Amino acid sequence: MAIAYQQQELHIEQLAASSLLQRYGSPCYVYSKQQFLANFHAFEQAATGLDALICFAVKANSNLAVLSLLGKAGAGADVVSGGELRRALAAGIPAERIVYSGVGKNSADMQLALNAGILQFNVESVPELERLSRVATECGKVAAVAVRVNPDVDAGTHEKIATGKAENKFGIAWQQVDEVYALAARLPGISIQGVDMHIGSQITSLTPYRTAFERMLELVQRLQAMGHPIQTIDIGGGLGVLYPDTKQAVSIADYMALVREVFANSQCRLIMEPGRSLAANTGVLLCQVEYIKQGPQKRFLILDAAMNDLLRPAMYGAVHDVWPVRQVPERELVRYDVVGPVCETGDTFSLGQLLPELHAGEAVALGQAGAYGAVMASFYNTRAITPEVLVSGNQSALIRRRIEVDDQLNWDQLPDF
Numbered sequence: 111m112a113i114a115y116q117q118q119e120l121h122i123e124q125l126a127a128s129s130l131l132q133r134y135g136s137p138c139y140v141y142s143k144q145q146f147l148a149n150f151h152a153f154e155q156a157a158t159g160l161d162a163l164i165c166f167a168v169k170a171n172s173n174l175a176v177l178s179l180l181g182k183a184g185a186g187a188d189v190v191s192g193g194e195l196r197r198a199l200a201a202g203i204p205a206e207r208i209v210y211s212g213v214g215k216n217s218a219d220m221q222l223a224l225n226a227g228i229l230q231f232n233v234e235s236v237p238e239l240e241r242l243s244r245v246a247t248e249c250g251k252v253a254a255v256a257v258r259v260n261p262d263v264d265a266g267t268h269e270k271i272a273t274g275k276a277e278n279k280f281g282i283a284w285q286q287v288d289e290v291y292a293l294a295a296r297l298p299g300i301s302i303q304g305v306d307m308h309i310g311s312q313i314t315s316l317t318p319y320r321t322a323f324e325r326m327l328e329l330v331q332r333l334q335a336m337g338h339p340i341q342t343i344d345i346g347g348g349l350g351v352l353y354p355d356t357k358q359a360v361s362i363a364d365y366m367a368l369v370r371e372v373f374a375n376s377q378c379r380l381i382m383e384p385g386r387s388l389a390a391n392t393g394v395l396l397c398q399v400e401y402i403k404q405g406p407q408k409r410f411l412i413l414d415a416a417m418n419d420l421l422r423p424a425m426y427g428a429v430h431d432v433w434p435v436r437q438v439p440e441r442e443l444v445r446y447d448v449v450g451p452v453c454e455t456g457d458t459f460s461l462g463q464l465l466p467e468l469h470a471g472e473a474v475a476l477g478q479a480g481a482y483g484a485v486m487a488s489f490y491n492t493r494a495i496t497p498e499v500l501v502s503g504n505q506s507a508l509i510r511r512r513i514e515v516d517d518q519l520n521w522d523q524l525p526d527f
C-alpha cells in the first residue's frame with residue numbers, strides 16, 4: 111500500500127504527510143504515482159491475452175501529470191468534453207486511444223475530436239448522431255461511432271451515479287437501438303464501429319455487470335447479423351472501491367474475470383473506462399484541524415478543508431476515511447462530527463466519527479481522495495483552490511499550484527454602468 115502508516119505517521123510512499131503539508135501548505139491533495147501504476151497494471155495484467163484498451167475516465171482526475179503517467183503506462187482516455195480531450199492530448203495520450211462520451215457534445219468539441227482523429231465517439235442520442243454526421247461531413251471527416259446503449263439494469267448504486275436504468279438521461283433505450291443503428295448506417299460522415307455502455311458508478315456487485323454484459327454480447331451478435339460492422343465493445347467503467355461505508359467491493363481481478371468470461375470469444379476489441387477504480391485510493395486530501403468546537407451535544411472537528419475542496423460528502427452523502435496524520439496510541443477515542451468551514455450544513459465530512467482526541471493545528475488526511483476530489487473543486491465561499499502534489503518514492507512535485515484568492519479577484523470585472 112502506497113498510503114500507509116510508518117512509525118506512526120501517515121506516509122505517501124516514502125514521504126511523511128506532515129513534511130508534505132509543511133512544504134505545500136494546507137489543505138493539499140497528494141497522490142501516489144506508484145498506486146496509480148499498481149491499479150493500472152492490475153487491469154492490464156488481468157486483461158492479458160484479451161484485445162483490450164483501458165481508457166482512464168478523465169473526469170475522475172484530470173490533472174495533466176496524472177494523465178501523463180497513465181498515458182506513458184499505456185492507458186487511453188475516456189473524455190466527456192472538449193476540455194478533457196485537450197487535457198488528454200496535452201498529456202501525450204495518442205488520439206487513437208481516446209474515446210469521447212457524454213450526452214451534450216457541442217459542435218466545436220465534435221470538430222476538435224474529429225480533427226484530432228480520436229478512436230471513437232460514444233453517441234447518446236439521435237440528434238447528437240445527426241449533428242455529428244453534419245459536423246463530420248462539413249470538415250471532411252468520418253466519425254467512428256459506437257451507440258451508447260442503455261441496458262436497463264439497476265446497478266444498485268446511489269441515485270446520483272446510476273446511469274443504466276431506462277429512466278436515466280444516458281444512452282439509447284434498449285427498444286430503440288436497432289433503429290438508431292439503421293440511421294447511423296445511412297448517415298454520411300458516420301462509420302459504425304462498436305457498441306457502448308456505462309451503467310453507473312461505485313458498483314459493488316458483479317451481478318448488474320453480468321446482466322448488462324450478457325445483454326451487450328447478444329446485441330453485438332444481433333447487430334452483426336444485421337450487417338453492422340461492430341468491432342469494439344466499450345463496457346464503460348463504474349467498478350466500486352472501498353470507502354469506509356462500502357460493505358463489499360469487487361476486486362479488479364474478479365471484475366476482469368467476468369469480462370473475460372463473457373467477451374473473450376466476441377472477436378471484438380474491448381474498451382474499458384475505469385475512473386474511480388484507477389484513482390480513488392491513490393490520493394489523500396491533507397488538511398489541518400482549525401478548531402475543536404464543543405457543542406451541548408456534539409463535538410465538532412472543524413477542518414481547514416471544505417466541501418469546495420472535496421464535494422462528494424455534500425453531493426452524494428459519501429463517506430471518506432479520516433486519518434490522523436500522527437498516531438498517538440495513548441490518546442482516548444472521541445466522537446466528532448467532522449466538518450468544513452463553508453457556510454452550509456452540507457459541509458460535513460462525517461458524523462459521529464470515532465477518532466483519537468485531536469487538537470487544533472494537528473494534521474488529518476481524508477482518504478480515497480484521488481478520484482472525484484480535486485476535479486470537483488469550486489470557488490464557493492471564495493476560498494483558494496487546493497493544490498495537487500504527486501509523490502514518487504522520496505520525491506514530490508507540485509502538479510497544480512494553489513489558485514489564490516488574488517487570482518480569483520482578478521477574474522471579476524466591474525461594468526461601466
Ligand SMILES: *Cc1c(COP(=O)(O)O)cnc(C)c1O
Binds near residue numbers: 170212310311347385
Ligand atoms: C464517469 C464515467 C466513467 C467512469 O466511471 P467510474 O465509476 O469512475 O469508473 C466511465 N464512462 C463514462 C461514460 C462515465 O460517464
